[in-house]
Amino acid sequence: MLITAAGLVAPPAYAQDEADSRQSAWRFHTEPDLTPPRINTVTQANGTAPGEIFLAPLPKQDAAGQPGKLIVDDRGDPVWFAPNEPGVATQDFKMQTYRGDPVLTYWEGNVVAPPGYGEGEAVIMDSSYREIARLQLGGGLQADLHDVVLTERGTALLLGYEKVARDLTPVGGPADGSVFEGVVQEVDIDSGEVLFEWRSLADVGLDESFLPLPEDPSSTWDYFHVNSVQEDGNDGLLISARNTHAVYRLDKNTGKVDWRLGGKRSDFRMGEGTTFEWAHDARRRPNGTITLFDNGAPPKDRSRAITLDVDENAGTASLAGSLERPKAALSPNMGNYQAMPGGKAFVGWGGSSGYTEYHADGSVALDAEIADGMNSYRSFRKEWTGTPTDDPEVAGVVGQDGPTGVYASWNGATEVASWRFLAGDDRGSLEPAGEVPRTGFETKLDLPADADPAYVAVEALDSDGRVLGRSPAEPVE
Numbered sequence: 001m002l003i004t005a006a007g008l009v010a011p012p013a014y015a016q017d018e019a020d021s022r023q024s025a026w027r028f029h030t031e032p033d034l035t036p037p038r039i040n041t042v043t044q045a046n047g048t049a050p051g052e053i054f055l056a057p058l059p060k061q062d063a064a065g066q067p068g069k070l071i072v073d074d075r076g077d078p079v080w081f082a083p084n085e086p087g088v089a090t091q092d093f094k095m096q097t098y099r100g101d102p103v104l105t106y107w108e109g110n111v112v113a114p115p116g117y118g119e120g121e122a123v124i125m126d127s128s129y130r131e132i133a134r135l136q137l138g139g140g141l142q143a144d145l146h147d148v149v150l151t152e153r154g155t156a157l158l159l160g161y162e163k164v165a166r167d168l169t170p171v172g173g174p175a176d177g178s179v180f181e182g183v184v185q186e187v188d189i190d191s192g193e194v195l196f197e198w199r200s201l202a203d204v205g206l207d208e209s210f211l212p213l214p215e216d217p218s219s220t221w222d223y224f225h226v227n228s229v230q231e232d233g234n235d236g237l238l239i240s241a242r243n244t245h246a247v248y249r250l251d252k253n254t255g256k257v258d259w260r261l262g263g264k265r266s267d268f269r270m271g272e273g274t275t276f277e278w279a280h281d282a283r284r285r286p287n288g289t290i291t292l293f294d295n296g297a298p299p300k301d302r303s304r305a306i307t308l309d310v311d312e313n314a315g316t317a318s319l320a321g322s323l324e325r326p327k328a329a330l331s332p333n334m335g336n337y338q339a340m341p342g343g344k345a346f347v348g349w350g351g352s353s354g355y356t357e358y359h360a361d362g363s364v365a366l367d368a369e370i371a372d373g374m375n376s377y378r379s380f381r382k383e384w385t386g387t388p389t390d391d392p393e394v395a396g397v398v399g400q401d402g403p404t405g406v407y408a409s410w411n412g413a414t415e416v417a418s419w420r421f422l423a424g425d426d427r428g429s430l431e432p433a434g435e436v437p438r439t440g441f442e443t444k445l446d447l448p449a450d451a452d453p454a455y456v457a458v459e460a461l462d463s464d465g466r467v468l469g470r471s472p473a474e475p476v477e
Contacts, residue, residue: 037065039076
């Protein structure tokens with residue numbers, strides 16, 4: 001606690017009162033247009049990895065919180081939030097590296113549901129939250145929502161869906177049927193040139209799908225449903241397809257499938273506990289294992305984040321690890337598994353809402369749910385430094401039965417350690433009124449009871465007391 005200029009003790013103060021804390025969306029005096037969903041912590045953070053948590057809450061009917069791009073801390077307090085524009089969805093919000101610098105990437109566009117794919121663009125933002133690139137597939141295709149992966153070569157791996165006419169009589173469908181073909185492209189970020197393309201119908205047969213044909217013969221069958229892509233060595237790509245229950249390795253030199261893991265035509269003998277259903281987020285790890293999010297299906301009562309030990313020479317797959325949510329939950333869709341240094345893991349539960357972090361021994365380091373059951377397709381933890389270009393925000397509010405409260409915030413600024421509050425009778429002659437540590441997205445200072453300033457402002461201070469930014473002076477209301 002710090003001593004104010006008036007000689008009073010100013011305790012750290014959260015901007016939300018007890019009644020507000022029970023609501024399912026945040027409300028801020030300084031940012032009234034931002035109402036991100038609250039995060040309900042089930043297991044408090046204990047020994048979590050460093051960094052912030054990246055979410056993209058999806059629209060949900062009757063939910064109080066706004067959908068959008070959201071960064072929170074271990075307590076679930078917002079660090080940065082950007083709500084979606086009306087009619088626009090955001091998914092796969094995460095931190096990556098572009099030209100050696102940390103950036104934010106996400107997909108933005110329209111969700112076609114069913115079957116659940118995207119028509120939009122991939123977006124890259126710098127550490128000041130400024131847009132620096134928008135990416136699209138070649139050949140007139142729009143980028144799909146499931147994955148945006150940047151490479152060290154200044155390229156992006158993107159996914160796409162294309163409706164293709166197909167004779168479906170071999171699988172019991174109409175002769176004049178149609179399917180959604182999965183498309184994988186590597187695109188040069190600067191020029192938009194397509195450097196590599198693979199299409200599922202060239203290698204994956206219709207009979208490999210586990211998804212039943214549509215009841216309406218005129219509907220398009222989503223037989224494949226590609227949902228992740230990753231570089232696998234210098235010449236390969238690893239992709240996941242939900243509706244074939246399989247992971248595929250593509251050879252970039254030949255453009256063909258090297259092998260299938262899982263599904264109806266697996267090239268591996270699947271050991272006990274290794275089979276997966278409707279899975280997402282297949283990733284090769286540095287030790288050669290493959291992790292993925294196994295959504296599962298009834299009669300199972302929970303989804304899993306699993307690690308598979310894949311021996312390509314022997315043609316075997318064994319279960320090396322499995323993580324389950326403390327409270328049984330079956331995620332019908334979405335989800336991801338982020339392996340972290342030191343054996344820690346971070347799992348986003350997708351369609352069952354929320355996320356869990358695990359210690360190396362499998363015990364829970366943090367478990368949380370998004371309010372109102374709002375879902376985030378994926379959830380990530382990364383160390384992030386944000387330096388917004390706009391100024392901090394301030395709001396002075398005259399208390400009905402108490403002192404004037406002054407509120408400070410700076411959306412996206414990660415280096416703020418404390419706030420210096422300024423007050424006075426005119427904009428040009430404000431004096432220090434107190435300092436308090438940053439307590440969350442919005443920090444509050446109660447002025448002395450006899451204080452009646454006309455204007456207030458705030459200065460954001462780092463851990464060394466340096467001024468990072470100053471708000472304009474605003475009238476007390």
